[in-house]
Amino acid sequence: MNDAAPVDARGLVKRYGDIVAVDHVDLEVARGDVFGYLGPNGAGKTTSLRMLLGLIRPTAGSARLFGRDPLVDGAKALDGVAGFVEGPRFCAYLSGRRNLQLLADYDEPVSRPRIDEVLELVELRDRAKDRVGGYSHGMRQRLGIAASLLRQPQLLLLDEPTTGLDPAGIRDMRRLVRRLAGEGITILLSSHLLNEVEELCNRVAIIRKGSVIYQGALRDLLATAVSRFRLRALDPERARAALLAQPGVGDVELRDGELRFAADDRTVATLSVALGQARIAFTVLVPETASLEELFLGMTGGDSSDHDSAETIAV
Amino acid sequence: MTALARVFRWEVAKLLAQKRTYLGLGAATLVPIIFVVVLALQTGGPNDVPLGRYIRDTGLAVPFVVLFFMSIWGLPLVTALVAGDIVASESHNGTLKTILTRSRGRGEVFAGKVLATATYTLTVVFAIGLVGLVAGSIAWGFHPLTSLSGTKVAPGHGLLLLLASLAVYTLPLAGIAAFAVFLSTVTRNSAASVVGALMWALFMQLLGVLPGTESFRAYLLGTQFEAWHGFLRVPADWVPVTRALWVCTLYTGIPLIAAYLVFLRRDVAGD
Numbered sequence: 001m002n003d004a005a006p007v008d009a010r011g012l013v014k015r016y017g018d019i020v021a022v023d024h025v026d027l028e029v030a031r032g033d034v035f036g037y038l039g040p041n042g043a044g045k046t047t048s049l050r051m052l053l054g055l056i057r058p059t060a061g062s063a064r065l066f067g068r069d070p071l072v073d074g075a076k077a078l079d080g081v082a083g084f085v086e087g088p089r090f091c092a093y094l095s096g097r098r099n100l101q102l103l104a105d106y107d108e109p110v111s112r113p114r115i116d117e118v119l120e121l122v123e124l125r126d127r128a129k130d131r132v133g134g135y136s137h138g139m140r141q142r143l144g145i146a147a148s149l150l151r152q153p154q155l156l157l158l159d160e161p162t163t164g165l166d167p168a169g170i171r172d173m174r175r176l177v178r179r180l181a182g183e184g185i186t187i188l189l190s191s192h193l194l195n196e197v198e199e200l201c202n203r204v205a206i207i208r209k210g211s212v213i214y215q216g217a218l219r220d221l222l223a224t225a226v227s228r229f230r231l232r233a234l235d236p237e238r239a240r241a242a243l244l245a246q247p248g249v250g251d252v253e254l255r256d257g258e259l260r261f262a263a264d265d266r267t268v269a270t271l272s273v274a275l276g277q278a279r280i281a282f283t284v285l286v287p288e289t290a291s292l293e294e295l296f297l298g299m300t301g302g303d304s305s306d307h308d309s310a311e312t313i314a315v
Numbered sequence: 316m317t318a319l320a321r322v323f324r325w326e327v328a329k330l331l332a333q334k335r336t337y338l339g340l341g342a343a344t345l346v347p348i349i350f351v352v353v354l355a356l357q358t359g360g361p362n363d364v365p366l367g368r369y370i371r372d373t374g375l376a377v378p379f380v381v382l383f384f385m386s387i388w389g390l391p392l393v394t395a396l397v398a399g400d401i402v403a404s405e406s407h408n409g410t411l412k413t414i415l416t417r418s419r420g421r422g423e424v425f426a427g428k429v430l431a432t433a434t435y436t437l438t439v440v441f442a443i444g445l446v447g448l449v450a451g452s453i454a455w456g457f458h459p460l461t462s463l464s465g466t467k468v469a470p471g472h473g474l475l476l477l478l479a480s481l482a483v484y485t486l487p488l489a490g491i492a493a494f495a496v497f498l499s500t501v502t503r504n505s506a507a508s509v510v511g512a513l514m515w516a517l518f519m520q521l522l523g524v525l526p527g528t529e530s531f532r533a534y535l536l537g538t539q540f541e542a543w544h545g546f547l548r549v550p551a552d553w554v555p556v557t558r559a560l561w562v563c564t565l566y567t568g569i570p571l572i573a574a575y576l577v578f579l580r581r582d583v584a585g586d
Contacts, residue, residue: 075420084413102329
């Protein structure tokens with residue numbers, strides 16, 4: 001495999017009539033990344049992934065996987081790439097194993113032990129001879145992963161892999177993703193679940209109404225948020241005076257008996273000593289926003305595209 | 316095995332795993348059996364169709380008469396049932412995107428589907444021929460066939476004529492299948508494709524019987540279902556056979572090329 005980036009999309013646009021589903025999206029996923037593609041439902045995540053896989057043609061822009069464009073190189077562009085969009089789909093009238101054999105034959109024929117191996121990995125070996133029509137949603141998701149792993153991918157594209165799974169299924173799926181990432185597979189994972197991205201990914205892109213509004217390391221993103229703190233003191237007025245007197249503290253506000261202010265970590269450390277020396281007792285001194293959620297809600301304006309309900313930004 | 320051969324084998328395997336395939340094949344092979352049973356129990360016969368008056372002479376005549384009746388809508392329907400579904404069902408079920416994210420190009424996937432459809436069409440026609448021949452021979456024996464020119468044809472030679480006729484009969488059916496594949500690719504809707512292809516076949520038949528269409532009647536798709544008559548004349552008349560060859564190539568090739576081009580470029584997204 002060459003040195004080109006696993007995913008390099010430039011200015012991707014997909015327009016359906018008057019609707020712009022994806023609006024000049026740039027995505028860059030580096031080798032070894034677990035890249036979270038985060039956005040509310042309907043923001044354009046699946047459409048972007050479809051363009052990456054060459055399933056739909058971009059209205060403008062280009063997508064390259066390891067330097068190859070699916071529009072130019074066809075199926076060759078998917079060498080070393082596997083995944084699914086909008087949930088994996090199989091022939092319901094064939095067994096799980098037959099479906100895998102079929103898909104393997106659409107690549108290069110693989111040995112039966114290799115099929116057993118991936119079935120084992122996703123814990124479907126016992127049900128492999130049953131028709132996929134009788135599989136639960138979670139089993140189909142796992143079969144989707146198995147089908148992808150048959151290709152021994154270096155890049156795995158997963159579209160909302162935990163959607164519709166029960167809590168145990170979600171836990172298993174995330175464990176599997178971590179394991180695959182641990183084996184050195186680059187993963188691009190779309191999700192509308194913030195905690196999922198926070199838990200699994202090292203880099204993120206946040207998409208809203210077809211446009212990427214943030215792209216970078218998850219750590220950097222979180223760091224921008226941890227500049228506000230919350231202080232609960234027994235005597236809020238005295239604490240407020242101490243805060244105002246402290247260099248480096250700004251934007252102090254007192255609300256519902258609690259103080260909120262902006263400061264960096266070092267200032268807060270100094271502040272805690274100062275409060276102690278001034279005998280101002282406090283019970284709470286914590287960073288105010290440590291989760292991706294508020295950042296996300298701030299960036300996406302708390303909306304979830306034009307037509308979706310609030311549950312689509314569930315945490 | 317080459318990549319295309321593997322794709323083709325799986326397309327056939329998928330057909331073999333679906334009820335629709337057996338529904339078409341079963342219905343088609345039931346027709347000659349019902350036909351023979353009814354005629355064996357009754358006295359009258361289809362005297363006004365080619366070979367109709369000789370149907371009780373030999374089992375060899377039965378497939379020809381059955382094919383005549385089934386060319387109007389029976390075989391077009393059975394063919395369209397599978398051909399109209401072959402791309403649409405995979406679009407609808409989302410399995411098309413699963414297949415297209417493997418290592419085979421769209422061209423290969425499409426070719427595999429077309430070959431599987433062709434295999435099914437050939438199978439249906441030859442199955443009807445075989446069932447008709449066997450059922451008829453059980454009822455009336457395997458005797459010399461009376462040709463359309465009135466001469467007697469030995470059973471062995473008659474069998475060869477039957478095989479050749481079945482092959483030529485498949486040509487216009489391929490035209491209908493190709494049209495169904497085209498609709499299947501473009502509409503992504505199985506039912507619409509099956510019905511649309513059947514309408515196309517009926518429209519072609521209708522044009523053939525309307526007054527004022529004489530000038531181009533020889534080039535209608537429905538007319539080609541009679542091309543095999545050429546084989547049953549003594550000496551054989553090759554004019555309708557060669558015409559069926561090139562006319563059906565057009566009726567088959569044009570929708571297939573159009574479908575191919577659409578398939579190569581189309582967006583594969585959820586329905």
